[in-house]
Structures are given as C-alpha cells and as structure tokens.
Amino acid sequence: MSEAKLVIRNGRVIDPAAGLDAVRDVYLEAGRVAAVGENLDVPAATEVFDASGMIVAPGFIDMHVHLREPGFEYAESIETGARAAAAGGFTSVCCMPNTLPVNDSATVTSYIIERAKQKSVVNVYPIGAITKGSLGEELASIGAMVKAGAVAISDDGRPVMNSRVMRRAMELAKGHGIPVIDHCEDLNLSAGGDMHEGEISVRRGLRGIPAAAEDVMVARDILLAEVTGARYHVAHISTHHAVAMVAFAKKRGIKVSCEATPHHFVLTDCDTVAYDSNFKMKPPLRGKQDVSAVLEGLVDGTVEVIATDHAPHAGSEKMQEFERCPFGITGLETAIGITLEQLVHPGKLTLRKMIELYTTGPARVLGLDRGTLTVGAHGDVTLFDTATPWTYDVNKTQSKSKNSPFHGHTYTGGPVATVVSGRIVWRR
Amino acid sequence: MTTALDGLRAGLLGIEDLSRTEIEAILRRAKEFQQQQAPGKKSDALRGHMVVLLFFESSTRTRTSFEIAAKRLGADSVSISVAASSVSKGESLVDTLNTLAAMRPDAIVMRHAASGAPHFLARHLPIPIINAGDGTHEHPTQALLDAMTILDHRTSLEGLKVAIIGDIAHSRVARSNVHLLAKFGAEVVLCGPPTLLPTELGLLAKGVKLTYRMDEAIRDADVIMMLRVQLERQFETTFPAGEYFGFYGLRQEHVALAKPDVIVMHPGPINRGRELSSEVADSQQSVILNQVENGVFVRMAVLERVFS
Numbered sequence: 159m160s161e162a163k164l165v166i167r168n169g170r171v172i173d174p175a176a177g178l179d180a181v182r183d184v185y186l187e188a189g190r191v192a193a194v195g196e197n198l199d200v201p202a203a204t205e206v207f208d209a210s211g212m213i214v215a216p217g218f219i220d221m222h223v224h225l226r227e228p229g230f231e232y233a234e235s236i237e238t239g240a241r242a243a244a245a246g247g248f249t250s251v252c253c254m255p256n257t258l259p260v261n262d263s264a265t266v267t268s269y270i271i272e273r274a275k276q277k278s279v280v281n282v283y284p285i286g287a288i289t290k291g292s293l294g295e296e297l298a299s300i301g302a303m304v305k306a307g308a309v310a311i312s313d314d315g316r317p318v319m320n321s322r323v324m325r326r327a328m329e330l331a332k333g334h335g336i337p338v339i340d341h342c343e344d345l346n347l348s349a350g351g352d353m354h355e356g357e358i359s360v361r362r363g364l365r366g367i368p369a370a371a372e373d374v375m376v377a378r379d380i381l382l383a384e385v386t387g388a389r390y391h392v393a394h395i396s397t398h399h400a401v402a403m404v405a406f407a408k409k410r411g412i413k414v415s416c417e418a419t420p421h422h423f424v425l426t427d428c429d430t431v432a433y434d435s436n437f438k439m440k441p442p443l444r445g446k447q448d449v450s451a452v453l454e455g456l457v458d459g460t461v462e463v464i465a466t467d468h469a470p471h472a473g474s475e476k477m478q479e480f481e482r483c484p485f486g487i488t489g490l491e492t493a494i495g496i497t498l499e500q501l502v503h504p505g506k507l508t509l510r511k512m513i514e515l516y517t518t519g520p521a522r523v524l525g526l527d528r529g530t531l532t533v534g535a536h537g538d539v540t541l542f543d544t545a546t547p548w549t550y551d552v553n554k555t556q557s558k559s560k561n562s563p564f565h566g567h568t569y570t571g572g573p574v575a576t577v578v579s580g581r582i583v584w585r586r
Numbered sequence: 587m588t589t590a591l592d593g594l595r596a597g598l599l600g601i602e603d604l605s606r607t608e609i610e611a612i613l614r615r616a617k618e619f620q621q622q623q624a625p626g627k628k629s630d631a632l633r634g635h636m637v638v639l640l641f642f643e644s645s646t647r648t649r650t651s652f653e654i655a656a657k658r659l660g661a662d663s664v665s666i667s668v669a670a671s672s673v674s675k676g677e678s679l680v681d682t683l684n685t686l687a688a689m690r691p692d693a694i695v696m697r698h699a700a701s702g703a704p705h706f707l708a709r710h711l712p713i714p715i716i717n718a719g720d721g722t723h724e725h726p727t728q729a730l731l732d733a734m735t736i737l738d739h740r741t742s743l744e745g746l747k748v749a750i751i752g753d754i755a756h757s758r759v760a761r762s763n764v765h766l767l768a769k770f771g772a773e774v775v776l777c778g779p780p781t782l783l784p785t786e787l788g789l790l791a792k793g794v795k796l797t798y799r800m801d802e803a804i805r806d807a808d809v810i811m812m813l814r815v816q817l818e819r820q821f822e823t824t825f826p827a828g829e830y831f832g833f834y835g836l837r838q839e840h841v842a843l844a845k846p847d848v849i850v851m852h853p854g855p856i857n858r859g860r861e862l863s864s865e866v867a868d869s870q871q872s873v874i875l876n877q878v879e880n881g882v883f884v885r886m887a888v889l890e891r892v893f894s
Contacts, residue, residue, distance in 0.1 A: 363701035363723030433702030479700035
C-alpha cells in the first residue's frame with residue numbers, strides 16, 4: 159500500500175505553512191509528499207487525480223471529535239467516525255476520552271490506536287482524560303497515556319471543577335509537553351440547563367445555561383495557565399467574554415489558544431427549533447453578540463482552530479423529551495460547507511486563512527507534524543471546491559448517527575476528495 | 587409555516603401561537619356552555635370520539651375537569667396516570683406514544699413535567715394533542731379559564747391591570763396568562779423575588795412589567811393572580827427558608843391597595859399561609875372556586891373545536 163503513487167494535477171494548491179498559493183501538481187509516493195511543482199513528470203504506474211478548479215490543501219485536522227469507541231458503538235465507531243471524517247475532508251481527528259471505559263489509561267489509549275490502525279481511514283489521535291473516570295478527583299495516568307500516544311488531556315464534557323486538581327494537571331501536562339484542553343463549564347452554574355439562558359429559554363420554559371458558566375471557567379483556567387506556564391486550550395469557545403479573555407491572555411503572553419465549532423459561529427439560540435434536540439449541545443448555541451465575537455475572533459486570529467465537536471448520538475437517545483436528550487450534534491461532514499458559506503464567501507476570511515484554521519492551527523496547538531504539503535511531509539491532502547452547490551442529507555451520512563441541525567441545508571462548495579498517506583480514502 | 591388555526595386543528599399546544607380571534611371563539615363557546623348547561627347534563631356532540639388523558643404528572647383538578655368536559659360532550663375518555671403506566675417500567679415517551687397511537691384515540695390530552703413534551707408528541711403523532719401543562723412552559727386551558735373568570739367580573743380585558751405574583755420562573759400558568767392577557771391589551775405586572783423573576787420575562791409580550799415589590803404590583807390592580815410556589819421544580823435554593831410568606835404572601839393589607847372590586851385568583855392547589863393567607867383565600871374577592879367551575883366549560887369548548 160505504501161508503494162502507491164498518486165499525482166494530483168492542476169489544482170490550486172494552498173499550503174499556508176509553505177507560503178504557497180498557485181496551480182501546481184502534487185505527487186505523493188510511499189505515503190509522503192514527494193514533489194510539488196508544475197507539470198510534474200511521474201512514473202508510469204501513478205494514479206492521476208485531475209483537480210482542475212479545485213482547492214488542494216494540506217489534510218484537515220479536526221482536534222475535537224467523539225468516536226464513541228470503546229463503549230458506545232451503537233452511536234459511532236472508530237471505523238464509521240473515520241469515514242465521516244474523510245467524507246468531511248478531514249485526514250486526522252483527535253478523539254475525546256469520554257468513552258466507556260473513559261480513556262484515562264495507557265490501555266485504553268493503546269486500544270484506540272490499535273483499533274484505528276485496523277479500522278480507520280484517517281489518522282486518529284487520542285486525547286487522554288485529566289482525571290480518573292473524568293470524575294474530577296484523582297489524576298489519570300497522564301504520563302503513561304502520553305507515552306502510548308495521547309496528544310493532549312481533557313475531561314471534555316465533565317470539566318474539572320476542583321481548581322487545585324486542574325492546577326496539578328496543568329503542571330504535569332507542561333512537563334510532558336502537551337496542552338490541557340478544557341470544556342469550560344461551571345457545573346454548578348449550568349446544572350439542569352438545556353439551552354442558552356436568555357429570552358428564548360425563558361419563553362420556552364427551559365432551564366438556561368448562562369454564558370457566565372463558561373466565562374467563570376475560562377477566567378480560572380487562564381489564571382492557572384499563567385501560574386503553571388502550561389499550554390492551555392479552550393474547547394468550543396462560545397461566549398463574547400470568553401473570546402475577550404483569551405485575547406487578553408494572549409496579549410499578556412500566556413500560552414492560551416482556543417477553537418470554535420461551525421455551529422457556534424453560524425447559529426444563535428434564536429435559530430433553534432423549539433424542543434428539537436438536534437439543536438441541543440454544550441456549550442449551547444448562544445446569543446447574537448456571542449456569535450459575532452466568535453466570528454471576529456476567527457478573523458482577528460484570537461481563535462486559531464476550527465473543530466467540529468462531532469458528537470454522534472443514536473436516534474433513540476435523541477427521541478425523548480428535550481430535557482432528557484443528551485447534548486451534542488454531528489459535525490464532520492458539514493464543517494467545510496459551513497465555513498465557506500459563513501466565512502469565505504462573504505469575504506470575512508481568505509481561503510488561506512480558512513485552511514490555516516483547519517491545518518497549521520490545530521497542528522501547532524497539539525504539536526503534530528502535519529498540516530503542510532512540503533516535500534517529505536505526510537501525504538495527507540484535502541481537496542475541496544468552492545462553487546458547486548450541494549445539499550446535506552443526513553440519511554446519507556457516513557456516521558452511524560443522524561443528529562445534525564444542518565439536514566437539508568444547501569452549501570456552495572464542499573469536500574471533493576480526501577487523501578490520507580498518499581491514498582484516496584474518500585471521493586464525492 | 588403553521589398558522590394559529592393549524593395549531594388548533596392539530597390540538598392546542600400553547601396560547602402563544604393562538605390568535606385573538608381563536609381565543610375569542612373559545613371563550614364565546616365556553617360562555618354558552620356556562621349559560622346553557624344544567625349541571626351534569628350530557629350532550630352527544632362528541633359521541634363516538636375517544637379522548638386519552640395522559641398524565642405524567644399528578645393532577646386532580648385539571649384531569650378531572652377534562653374528564654368531565656369530555657363526558658358532558660358525550661366523548662369516551664380513558665385516563666392514564668404515570669404511576670399506572672409502563673413509563674415507570676422504563677418505557678420511553680416515544681414508545682408509550684406509539685403504543686397509545688396504535689389504539690387509535692381521536693385526541694390526547696397530555697400533562698408532562700418536561701417543557702415541550704406535547705410538542706414532541708405532536709411532531710410524531712398524527713392526532714390532535716391538547717397540552718394540559720408542560721413543564722414550566724405553558725398551560726393553555728388554565729389561561730383560557732382565567733380569562734373567562736375575569737370576564738365574568740369585567741366587560742373586557744383591555745386596560746385591566748393584572749398582577750401575577752409568586753414563582754414566575756417556574757410557572758406555566760404565568761406564561762400562558764401573560765401571552766393571553768397581552769394579546770388583549772391588559773397591563774400585566776409580574777412580581778416575585780429576583781431569583782424567581784428572570785428579567786427576560788419582560789420580553790415575553792408587550793405591556794409586561796416586572797417588579798420585586800408586592801405593593802407596587804398590587805396598587806390599583808383589577809386582578810391579583812397568586813401562583814403556587816413550585817418546590818418540585820426548583821433545583822436549588824431560591825429563597826431563604828421561612829421568608830417567603832413575609833415578602834410575597836398575599837394578605838388582606840395588600841388587597842386593600844388594589845381596586846375596591848379587585849378579584850383574587852389562584853390556579854390551585856392553594857397553600858394557605860404560604861402564598862396567601864386563609865383570610866384572603868376565603869374572602870369575597872376570591873374567585874378561586876369560580877375558576878374551577880369555568881375550567882370545565884373552557885375545556886368543553888377546546889375539545890369541541892379540536893374535533894370540529
């Protein structure tokens with residue numbers, strides 16, 4: 159398989175890390191980028207992909223997904239989640255540790271990596287838990303997980319409430335050279351909440367999750383990051399105060415970064431369909447001011463990463479009373495379409511900047527040797543177009559789950575083909 | 587897009603989606619029932635129709651009221667309460683509903699502790715759903731019977747000052763009443779402790795005011811609506827123990843601040859000495875039993891319209 163040769167001809171190659179934006183051929187051999195140039199001469203047995211009119215970018219990295227394996231294979235598996243990633247134009251994903259058992263040990267980390275080797279069409283990087291069982295009390299086997307291949311730690315979904323434990327985790331993470339990713343939510347402030355606290359939640363008689371639940375934790379974590387010198391990353395940032403605090407911390411030289419999800423920069427609480435669980439996630443869809451701040455953060459560089467927080471849930475889990483439904487929506491397959499629609503087509507972001515948010519951004523946060531198409535780099539390529547209209551049909555998803563609020567949405571431009579280690583793993 | 591009329595044809599999920607015309611039609615018909623009907627007399631207007639009363643939360647007056655309304659119109663009714671159903675055996679809401687739907691009822695009257703549960707049901711079942719109270723969202727027939735009761739004592743809702751006092755945050759009765767009263771140009775003043783009175787309530791409808799002071803809410807009021815403190819819906823301490831009645835309990839001295847012909851209402855069940863003093867509950871201004879009586883007429887009108 160590593161002998162496969164592929165040339166991607168005549169695409170517009172945008173490789174921000176190399177400062178390249180030009181029509182070029184990309185030749186991949188033995189899983190690596192072997193040459194980038196014009197009218198490349200390639201060996202006879204080379205597969206040719208005509209990318210005329212398409213964008214050829216370094217493989218996109220989604221640093222925040224839930225693959226649900228081990229433990230919740232009824233909702234997603236490493237195999238199906240990876241296929242959904244490929245169909246969304248992603249060549250690498252980082253999977254959160256809230257599996258069953260929780261990925262809080264080298265055993266689970268190794269299991270995920272082994273399963274991915276057998277079943278996944280994309281690269282899978284596990285994220286380890288901060289605390290045992292993500293219960294917020296005892297530290298997980300952080301060092302052993304890092305040795306086994308974990309690229310970061312996070313108690314995603316069940317944030318560490320104990321500030322002392324968080325501080326120690328940051329100190330250890332610093333020692334191992336990995337970032338700490340926090341799902342910022344003060345669980346006391348958010349308790350019982352089902353959607354953003356505001357006019358809409360009051361009108362629908364739903365308990366609210368105040369923006370302050372996120373703000374309080376972002377503030378705490380930034381202070382701890384300053385004390386410890388750790389690299390700290392805010393997952394799925396959603397409030398205007400949180401964006402402002404991250405910008406402030408960066409200015410002070412604190413090692414802080416943050417990601418935004420497509421749904422948090424395209425939908426507000428006003429856009430939610432009443433009691434439709436496909437609009438229920440954490441953090442919840444916020445107010446207009448928050449969405450504007452996230453958009454501005456993406457434009458001015460405060461937000462360095464777009465991640466999907468792909469969170470599949472089986473139909474039966476979502477077919478209940480709104481307040482009983484679990485939080486989370488799928489997102490891998492719609493990310494590029496939404497980003498083009500919301501950021502690139504209106505002129506808020508250049509294509510180059512968009513590609514950075516999906517490549518060099520996450521690669522830098524996690525210290526991955528990916529995100530570029532320079533010679534010798536991993537042969538991961540994302541091909542997409544910016545002009546062809548297509549409609550997202552959740553019934554045709556590669557994921558096992560269909561909990562997306564974007565079903566039936568039409569986008570202009572989207573993924574065309576995905577290449578991992580020099581092989582085409584998905585094409586439209 | 588669904589219109590208000592579609593909303594009613596599909597059942598009755600809330601007051602917010604109803605038009606003034608729809609509400610007036612229901613109230614007019616309820617008034618006719620009030621005037622015509624000798625107690626206990628049955629018609630056969632809905633003969634052959636089966637109404638399932640599906641109560642996931644305990645209720646005495648609302649369920650009985652719907653049951654009597656259905657019977658007076660000649661409909662058959664079956665009442666299912668949560669304790670007696672398979673829900674307590676872990677059956678999901680959607681399976682319960684599918685099971686019920688297979689028995690082909692003509693309408694379902696539903697009470698549920700989750701806001702939006704009847705909306706969920708309405709999305710998945712092709713029969714009319716009547717909301718008999720969903721979580722902290724709406725209780726449309728309560729607002730209709732409240733309006734009917736007010737109109738027994740006033741000629742119009744327009745320009746009336748209505749003080750709604752108590753645990754507004756957790757009250758579906760308050761939300762439905764706000765929507766209804768605002769549609770008819772009443773001035774609604776919501777009053778309660780700040781922990782039970784989120785400021786966003788002021789955005790529910792036009793003409794809604796908020797105050798934390800009882801005297802301000804009640805001064806010159808035409809109607810005082812007291813709400814029950816919904817301890818079962820509070821997940822946290824919202825008021826220091828033992829302080830509630832002192833600040834937000836209705837006493838005779840408050841009633842004296844209102845218009846001389848003020849009426850005092852309460853959706854029941856009342857907690858004497860908690861939301862209102864016994865003296866007020868039994869006073870001439872109290873129309874609480876009048877509300878209960880009107881509940882039957884309003885529910886007859888709603889059932890009749892759902893089947894028409």
